[in-house]
Structure formats: C-alpha cells, structure tokens
Amino acid sequence: MSAVRLKGLTLRYGGVDVAAVDNLSLEIGDGELLALLGPSGCGKTTTLRLVAGFLDPEAGEIWVGDRCLSAPGNVVPPERRRMAMIFQSYALWPHLTVAQNVGYGLRFKRDLARADREKRIAEMLRVVQLAGYEARYPGELSGGQQQRVAVARALVVEPEILLLDEPLSNLDANLREEMRFEIRRLHEAFGITTLYVTHDQAEAMVISDRIAVLQAGRVAQVGTPDALFERPRTRFVAEFIGKTNVVDGVAAAPDVVEHGGVRLTVAGARFTPGAGVALSVRPHQIDLVEPPGAPAPNVFAATVRRSSFLGDSLDYEVTITGSDLVLRVVGPATRRLAPGQVVGLRIDPSACVPLDGA
Amino acid sequence: MDRALVVWVGAALALVFLMAMPLAWLTVMSVSSEAGTTLGHYRYVFTDPALAKSLWNTVVLAFWVGLVSIAIGAPLAWLTARTDVPGQGLIRGLVLASFVTPPFLGAFAWEMLAGPNAGLLNKVWRGVTGSDHPLVNIYTMPGLIFVVAIYTFPYVYIMIANTLALIASDLEDAASILGAGRLTVARTITLPMVLPAIVSGFILSVLQALALFGSPAILALPAGFHTITTQVWSFFHFPPKIEAAAAISMPLLGATAVLLWLQKRLLGRRGYAAVGGKGGTRRRIALGAWRVPALLACLAVMACAIFLPYGILAKAAFSRAWAQPVGWDNLTLANFTFTFFEYGATRAAIVNTLELGVITASVGAVLVAVLAYVTNRRLVVGHQIVAFLAFAPVVIPGIVLAVALFIAYTRPPFVLYGTLAILFIAYLTKEMPVGYGQSDATFRGIPPDLEDAGRILGAGRLRVLRDITAPLAKSGIIAAWCFIFIGVIRELSASIILFTPNTKVMSVVIFDLKEEGQFGAIAVLGLVMLALTFVTVAIVQRALGRDVLGARE
Numbered sequence: 001m002s003a004v005r006l007k008g009l010t011l012r013y014g015g016v017d018v019a020a021v022d023n024l025s026l027e028i029g030d031g032e033l034l035a036l037l038g039p040s041g042c043g044k045t046t047t048l049r050l051v052a053g054f055l056d057p058e059a060g061e062i063w064v065g066d067r068c069l070s071a072p073g074n075v076v077p078p079e080r081r082r083m084a085m086i087f088q089s090y091a092l093w094p095h096l097t098v099a100q101n102v103g104y105g106l107r108f109k110r111d112l113a114r115a116d117r118e119k120r121i122a123e124m125l126r127v128v129q130l131a132g133y134e135a136r137y138p139g140e141l142s143g144g145q146q147q148r149v150a151v152a153r154a155l156v157v158e159p160e161i162l163l164l165d166e167p168l169s170n171l172d173a174n175l176r177e178e179m180r181f182e183i184r185r186l187h188e189a190f191g192i193t194t195l196y197v198t199h200d201q202a203e204a205m206v207i208s209d210r211i212a213v214l215q216a217g218r219v220a221q222v223g224t225p226d227a228l229f230e231r232p233r234t235r236f237v238a239e240f241i242g243k244t245n246v247v248d249g250v251a252a253a254p255d256v257v258e259h260g261g262v263r264l265t266v267a268g269a270r271f272t273p274g275a276g277v278a279l280s281v282r283p284h285q286i287d288l289v290e291p292p293g294a295p296a297p298n299v300f301a302a303t304v305r306r307s308s309f310l311g312d313s314l315d316y317e318v319t320i321t322g323s324d325l326v327l328r329v330v331g332p333a334t335r336r337l338a339p340g341q342v343v344g345l346r347i348d349p350s351a352c353v354p355l356d357g358a
Numbered sequence: 359m360d361r362a363l364v365v366w367v368g369a370a371l372a373l374v375f376l377m378a379m380p381l382a383w384l385t386v387m388s389v390s391s392e393a394g395t396t397l398g399h400y401r402y403v404f405t406d407p408a409l410a411k412s413l414w415n416t417v418v419l420a421f422w423v424g425l426v427s428i429a430i431g432a433p434l435a436w437l438t439a440r441t442d443v444p445g446q447g448l449i450r451g452l453v454l455a456s457f458v459t460p461p462f463l464g465a466f467a468w469e470m471l472a473g474p475n476a477g478l479l480n481k482v483w484r485g486v487t488g489s490d491h492p493l494v495n496i497y498t499m500p501g502l503i504f505v506v507a508i509y510t511f512p513y514v515y516i517m518i519a520n521t522l523a524l525i526a527s528d529l530e531d532a533a534s535i536l537g538a539g540r541l542t543v544a545r546t547i548t549l550p551m552v553l554p555a556i557v558s559g560f561i562l563s564v565l566q567a568l569a570l571f572g573s574p575a576i577l578a579l580p581a582g583f584h585t586i587t588t589q590v591w592s593f594f595h596f597p598p599k600i601e602a603a604a605a606i607s608m609p610l611l612g613a614t615a616v617l618l619w620l621q622k623r624l625l626g627r628r629g630y631a632a633v634g635g636k637g638g639t640r641r642r643i644a645l646g647a648w649r650v651p652a653l654l655a656c657l658a659v660m661a662c663a664i665f666l667p668y669g670i671l672a673k674a675a676f677s678r679a680w681a682q683p684v685g686w687d688n689l690t691l692a693n694f695t696f697t698f699f700e701y702g703a704t705r706a707a708i709v710n711t712l713e714l715g716v717i718t719a720s721v722g723a724v725l726v727a728v729l730a731y732v733t734n735r736r737l738v739v740g741h742q743i744v745a746f747l748a749f750a751p752v753v754i755p756g757i758v759l760a761v762a763l764f765i766a767y768t769r770p771p772f773v774l775y776g777t778l779a780i781l782f783i784a785y786l787t788k789e790m791p792v793g794y795g796q797s798d799a800t801f802r803g804i805p806p807d808l809e810d811a812g813r814i815l816g817a818g819r820l821r822v823l824r825d826i827t828a829p830l831a832k833s834g835i836i837a838a839w840c841f842i843f844i845g846v847i848r849e850l851s852a853s854i855i856l857f858t859p860n861t862k863v864m865s866v867v868i869f870d871l872k873e874e875g876q877f878g879a880i881a882v883l884g885l886v887m888l889a890l891t892f893v894t895v896a897i898v899q900r901a902l903g904r905d906v907l908g909a910r911e
C-alpha cells in the first residue's frame with residue numbers, strides 16, 4: 001500500500017520568518033494522482049522536496065502506507081524512500097547517455113540481472129518513444145525528448161511514489177498538451193501514486209484525480225477538479241480555478257444576499273441576516289434572457305458595456321441596471337449583443353456559491 | 359562582398375606578420391646551416407646529455423606543477439563553491455591576487471624567504487632550533503615546483519569553481535532519490551561532471567609551467583639545472599646559437615599544441631552546458647565543526663602565495679639590508695631613490711613598459727572587439743576561421759614566439775629588432791587569445807535582437823553600433839583592455855629575448871637587478887608592478903561588475 005499521509009508539515013527556510021510550508025496536512029490515496037496547485041511561491045516545490053526527503057521538516061510527519069518516512073528525530077534519507085522524481089529542470093546528467101541516464105536507478109536494484117536491466121531500459125524507452133536514442137547525450141536532444149528521458153528515468157525503477165515538479169513548464173504549448181495526456185496515460189498504465197506540482201490550473205484539471213490548492217504554505221482546499229470548480233470554498237480558490245464573479249454583499253435574509261439594491265437568492269444557504277457574505281457566480285452559469293418586464297427573483301435588467309468575440313462564445317461585461325455591480329457573462333456565439341444594448345440576466349440560485357472569509 | 363574582402367585581407371596580413379612568417383622562419387632556421395638543410399640541430403638537441411636533461415627537467419616540472427595545482431586548486435574550489443566555509447570573498451580575492459601576481463616576483467620573494475643561507479624562514483628556523491641546517495632549500499626541483507604551483511593553481515581553481523557553480527543540486531538530488539547514497543552520488547555524478555574541468559585545469563597548469571621562463575631562471579639556474587626555456591635563453595648568449603634555440607623550441611611548440619588539442623577533445627560530445635529546464639538552485643554543504651579548520655587551510659595556502667611573498671617584498675623595499683630584522687635603524691627610503699633616480703635603466707624601462715602596455719592594450723582591444731563583433735554577427739563568410747586565428751597564438755609559448763620574431767625581424771625586409779615595435783608585435787600576438795576570449799564573451803552576451811530592435815525603428819547599422827552595441831559592449835571592451843595591459847606589464851619570457859639596451863622593460867630590469875644582487879630595488883620595482891596590476895584589476899572588477907575569476911551566476 002502506498003497511500004501518502006502528510007501530517008502538520010512545517011518548514012521555514014533559514015533566516016526567513018514566514019513558513020514556506022505551514023502546518024500542512026494532506027492525504028494521497030493509493031494509486032491516486034494528486035496535483036499540488038497554487039501561485040508562484042506558495043510552497044509547492046518545498047512540499048514536494050519535503051516528501052522526497054531533500055528537506056527536513058521542522059515539525060510534522062510523512063507516512064507512506066504504514067512506513068514512517070519522516071518524524072522529528074527519525075528521517076529516512078531520499079535514497080531509501082523508494083520514490084522517483086521528475087525535476088523542473090529535468091536534471092538529466094550531461095555526462096551520461098540516454099540509456100545510462102534511464103538505467104541509473106536500476107544500478108541500485110541488486111536483485112536485477114544485467115540482461116533484465118537492459119531489457120527494462122529498452123522497454124521503457126519504447127514506451128516513451130525514444131527507442132533508437134540510447135547512445136545520445138542529453139545535450140543532443142530536443143526539449144520534449146529530454147523531458148521524456150526524465151519520465152523514463154523515473155518510471156523505469158517502478159517507484160512506489162512518483163513526484164513531479166512542473167515537468168511541463170518548459171515545453172511549448174502544443175507539446176505541453178500532448179505530454180499532459182501522455183503523463184495521464186502512463187499514470188493509468190502504471191497506477192503509481194503520484195504527486196504533481198503545477199501552477200497551471202488547466203493542466204491540473206486535465207491530469208489529476210484530485211487537486212490540492214495551496215495558498216501561502218497551507219492547503220486552501222482539496223477535491224476533485226469538478227468539486228473545486230463547482231463548489232470553491234474560498235475567494236482564493238474560486239478565483240484561482242477558472243474565471244468567476246465575486247459578489248460582496250450583506251445577508252438580507254437567511255438565503256438572500258444584497259449588494260447595492262441587487263438581491264440574489266442563494267440555494268440552500270443559512271446566513272445570519274446582517275452578516276457580510278461573498279458569493280462566487282461563474283460567468284457561464286448566468287443565462288442571458290429577454291429584459292424582464294416585472295421584477296422577479298434572480299432576474300435583472302443589465303446593460304452591455306463590452307463584448308469580446310472568442311470564436312465559440314462571447315464574453316460580455318455587463319452592468320446591472322440601478323446598481324454598480326459589474327458581471328462577466330458568457331453568451332452563445334449565435335446571438336451577439338452590442339455594447340449599450342439592454343438584456344436580462346437570470347442567475348440560478350444554485351449557481352451562487354457562498355465563499356468563506358468575506 | 360567588398361566588406362568581406364577588407365576583413366579577409368586584414369586578417370590575412372595580420373596572420374602573416376604576427377604568426378606565419380615568424381613561425382616559418384623558426385622552422386627554416388631549425389633545419390638550416392652553412393652547408394644547407396640539416397637535421398643536425400635536432401640531433402644535437404635530443405642527444406646532447408645536458409640538453410636532453412633540460413627537456414626532461416621541463417617535463418618533470420610541468421607534470422608536478424599540474425598535480426600540485428590540482429591538489430591545491432580543487433579543494434579550494436570545492437570549499438568556496440559548494441560549502442559554507444567562512445570568508446569566501448576573502449579567499450576568492452586572494453586566489454585572484456595569486457592569479458595576477460607575476461610568477462617571477464613570487465620566485466624572487468621565495469628566494470629571500472627560503473634561500474638556504476640568507477632565507478628568512480631558514481634563519482628563523484636556525485635561531486629557534488639551533489640547528490645549522492636550513493629548513494628548506496628553494497634552489498631545488500621541489501622548491502621550483504612549489505613556487506610555480508602556488509601561482510598556477512588558480513587555473514585549476516577557476517575551471518573547477520566555475521563548473522561546480524554550473525552543476526545544479528537537482529542533478530545530485532535526482533541520483534539520490536533513485537537510491538544512490540552520498541558517496542555514490544559523488545562518485546557517479548559529481549566527479550564525472552567535474553572531471554573534464556580537473557583535467558582541463560591540469561593541462562592549463564602544465565602549459566603555464568612549460569612556457570615559464572622567470573621562475574626557472576631564478577631558482578633552477580642557481581640549483582644547477584636548466585629547463586627548455588632557460589636553455590633557449592642561454593643559446594642567445596655569446597656565442598649565439600640561434601639554430602639550436604629554434605630546434606629546441608620545436609618540442610615546446612609541439613607539446614603545447616598537443617595538450618591544447620587534448621583539452622579541446624575532452625568535452626567531446628557531452629555538452630556540459632546546463633541541459634533543458636529552468637536551472638535549479640545549488641545548496642551548500644554545511645561544514646559544521648570543520649568550518650574554521652577549512653578556512654585556516656585556505657589561508658595557509660594563501661600565506662605561501664601572497665602574505666609571505668608580499669611581506670618580504672615590502673620589507674626588502676623599505677630596508678637597508680633585507681635580511682636584517684625590521685627596525686628603525688634598518689628603515690629607509692634609499693631603495694626608492696636608488697631605483698628611480700640613481701639606477702640608470704629604471705625610468706626608461708617604466709616609460710617603455712607603460713607605453714607598450716597602453717599601445718598594445720589599445721590596439722589589441724580595438725582589434726579583438728572588431729574580430730569578435732564580426733564573428734559573432736557572422737558578418738563575413740568563414741567567420742569561424744577568423745575566430746580560430748584569433749585563438750591560434752595560444753599554442754605559441756612566449757619564448758618560442760620571441761625566438762621566431764627575433765629570427766624574422768632581424769633581417770630584411772623588416773628589420774624591427776632593437777625597436778619597441780618588435781616587443782609590440784610579440785605582446786599583441788601573445789595577448790590576442792585572452793583579449794579575444796573576453797570580447798567574444800561580451801558580444802555573445804548581447805543578443806542580436808537588441809540591435810535588430812534598433813534597426814526596425816529606423817537606425818542604420820552604424821547608428822545601432824554607436825547607440826546600442828557600443829554602450830552595451832563598453833565594459834567588456836574595457837575589461838579586454840585591462841587583461842591585455844596586465845599581460846603586457848608582467849611579460850618576461852618574450853621580452854628577455856627581444857630587448858636591447860634601449861628597449862628594456864620593467865621585467866627585464868628586475869631580471870638585470872638580480873644579476874647585480876640589488877634586492878631592495880627589485881622589491882621596489884616589484885611593488886610598482888603589483889600596484890599597477892591591482893589598480894587595473896580593480897578597474898576590470900568595476901567594469902564587469904563581478905569578480906574576474908569568472909561567472910558565478
């Protein structure tokens with residue numbers, strides 16, 4: 001069993017007051033691919049290096065199955081953690097050929113016969129489509145090929161845990177897309193428990209089973225890509241995952257939020273009247289309708305301020321009539337609205353997601 | 359087309375005058391005699407027992423200097439690049455000081471420190487122990503190796519420190535997470551990656567030792583043995599044997615060429631530039647309790663290379679008798695008045711040195727800047743050949759160059775011997791590779807995009823050169839100027855062959871003063887030379903905004 005449990009990990013870099021990783025707890029299921037997602041400097045790399053054992057935590061524990069890898073006073077060095085890692089820089093050794101790079105980790109598997117070793121290297125190079133490149137040096141490969149060598153080097157040892165630190169960030173857009181699917185395919189083929197660091201939310205959504213969003217060294221929210229998108233818990237998560245409108249208002253009733261005369265009914269909410277509330281409303285969940293004749297719940301008249309054609313859809317910025325509330329709305333490409341035009345907006349109560357920490 | 363032609367004609371002419379003609383004459387001379395073509399000079403050089411011995415001595419000296427340089431330079435480089443040893447800035451500064459110290463000054467200083475009779479260290483030793491044997495005798499092969507190596511190890515240091523600085527910790531981490539322990543990582547990853555740097559450093563040190571004239575002349579001759587360079591020099595004494603000098607130069611030239619070729623081959627196909635990806639960071643190893651001992655070890659090396667030699671030079675400069683203890687009655691400025699006002703040759707030599715330094719550096723800096731610009735922007739077909747030619751003089755040791763120039767320019771149509779011009783040609787040729795290397799790096803660091811951005815906005819090529827390229831390249835060109843200048847003012851091995859009574863330079867005068875036993879005056883001139891050097895180094899540091907020893911991010 002290789003489920004990973006991180007319990008209360010904390011790390012402060014020397015001479016820095018703020019913790020790079022701050023009391024971070026997280027579980028990664030056996031065979032799961034979990035993405036660590038967050039903006040630059042939020043502590044993703046640091047977390048990954050703690051798991052790998054390149055950094056020793058100040059506090060907290062790391063468990064793999066029932067094996068304790070790190071607890072205060074008892075830290076297993078990286079070479080005995082049975083993990084593999086794909087580095088942001090690839091970290092290919094320039095003095096070793098492709099085959100030697102890939103075969104390096106097998107040197108430490110004593111029970112593996114030489115012939116088996118070569119067979120596994122050849123097989124792995126075939127899997128990453130690098131057969132025929134065995135004798136090249138890393139400096140003689142393209143960026144994408146180098147990246148695949150790094151992948152092969154990590155997978156060939158059949159690690160319990162695979163760690164990846166923004167492995168795609170150096171590739172151009174097309175190749176990146178291709179490699180995303182490749183990594184997902186390899187994950188499904190090998191089923192290795194994987195921790196995948198990225199700051200690209202689209203990448204995280206495509207590739208992972210679950211996503212942990214990190215903010216300033218803490219986990220802001222963990223969940224499946226769907227759950228994070230549909231039910232973000234904080235403003236930070238809502239804004240980081242996809243586009244959204246955040247409406248700051250005051251609870252006028254247990255399920256109604258008011259912002260400058262605009263009253264929004266929220267499904268299944270129980271606010272304390274008078275309390276400040278923030279709502280997330282995704283642009284594509286706002287329906288464009290005919291301007292309302294009479295007032296109706298969650299239906300508003302609005303004026304188009306700006307529209308941008310995105311090919312398969314249109315992106316509007318609208319102002320709700322009689323308020324200062326500006327919303328982003330996505331409309332179908334079949335019906336185009338011009339700036340100045342008056343439209344109706346209908347916001348389903350279930351599309352209004354209350355956020356913590358208004 | 360016409361532009362290419364101008365460059366080509368210029369480069370070809372320069373090549374002919376600076377290298378091809380002198381080397382051709384050298385070759386011709388080595389096989390000529392009154393009776394026609396002969397291999398007799400070579401037979402003489404390789405079979406005469408004394409000469410064969412000097413060849414062998416050179417091999418021994420160079421090899422051991424290479425090894426000792428690694429023994430000193432490699433640990434020092436590792437300590438400063440990869441550990442938290444305290445005083446890193448100080449150590450790098452001292453390595454730099456050792457790098458720019460003229461080796462022959464170090465040899466003089468060590469003569470005063472460790473000469474068997476009057477040497478300061480030996481006197482202290484006798485005083486303390488009551489023994490009547492000296493502690494060390496610098497007039498020996500090991501003594502010579504030591505004195506050469508303490509000024510040569512910076513070559514190893516630079517190669518290794520700069521390589522270590524390029525190896526991201528990621529590369530080591532990648533091995534340890536796959537199961538390699540610390541020692542295995544060091545053996546299979548780190549060492550193989552620095553090995554080319556170590557071997558390169560070894561080869562560069564060997565080349566230095568091969569070409570060196572001053573230190574062997576100062577330490578080996580009293581010890582009663584010759585090296586190739588001192589042998590070449592003695593062939594110029596009356597009665598001169600120029601043919602033999604030419605013949606014995608050849609093995610030196612050949613060895614240099616082979617070693618440089620080997621060094622180039624070393625990197626082979628494995629590109630050592632960082633591969634792919636965002637560069638990782640480098641962690642430093644905590645030395646813990648070893649921090650202070652490590653610093654002390656570094657300082658001990660520096661005591662040998664800098665503190666003790668500089669100290670004794672200063673003492674000798676201000677003392678009536680350098681071997682007597684420091685004290686008021688021994689303190690004097692007489693050495694300065696003697697050097698500058700009484701000793702005939704000094705002032706002219708200082709003027710000559712500065713004149714040659716400024717002219718060579720100025721002509722050289724412009725020349726290498728043009729060459730580097732032309733090759734980097736691929737302005738002419740065959741620009742690679744231009745680059746190759748600019749580097750080619752590297753294979754010619756100073757003294758061999760001097761012999762070749764002597765032969766070429768003591769006869770019509772170009773009689774330059776006896777003028778400063780011949781020294782100028784020697785210096786320009788000798789310093790060209792260093793200057794070119796610096797300029798090349800400068801222009802490589804200015805992306806053509808910056809120029810193109812100016813062009814697209816309406817500036818012509820020359821305008822862009824003036825408004826964009828020149829300001830960006832300025833500091834790099836100043837640095838090239840300084841490197842050439844430093845090289846010229848300390849030059850001895852070519853000057854010692856090419857000087858005439860009217861064209862003496864400082865290094866030659868220092869060498870003359872030695873024959874007369876004027877240690878006080880030597881010390882004074884040595885200090886002047888060091889002061890000039892360090893001022894120039896300070897200018898480079900300012901111009902480049904980093905230390906001269908090389909890229910450290």
Ligand SMILES: Nc1ncnc2c1ncn2[C@@H]1O[C@H](COP(=O)(O)OP(=O)(O)OP(=O)(O)O)[C@@H](O)[C@H]1O
Pocket residue numbers: 013014016020038039040041042043044045046047199
């Ligand atoms: N060696 C170090 N010394 C001091 N502070 C550091 C060091 N490495 C990282 N930090 C700090 O720790 C915090 C977390 O850094 P980390 O590298 O984990 O971020 P990250 O999420 O991986 O960011 P990115 O997406 O830019 O790679 C940052 O504030 C960073 O400045």
Ligand SMILES: [Mg+2]
Pocket residue numbers: 044045046
């Ligand atoms: Mg990172």
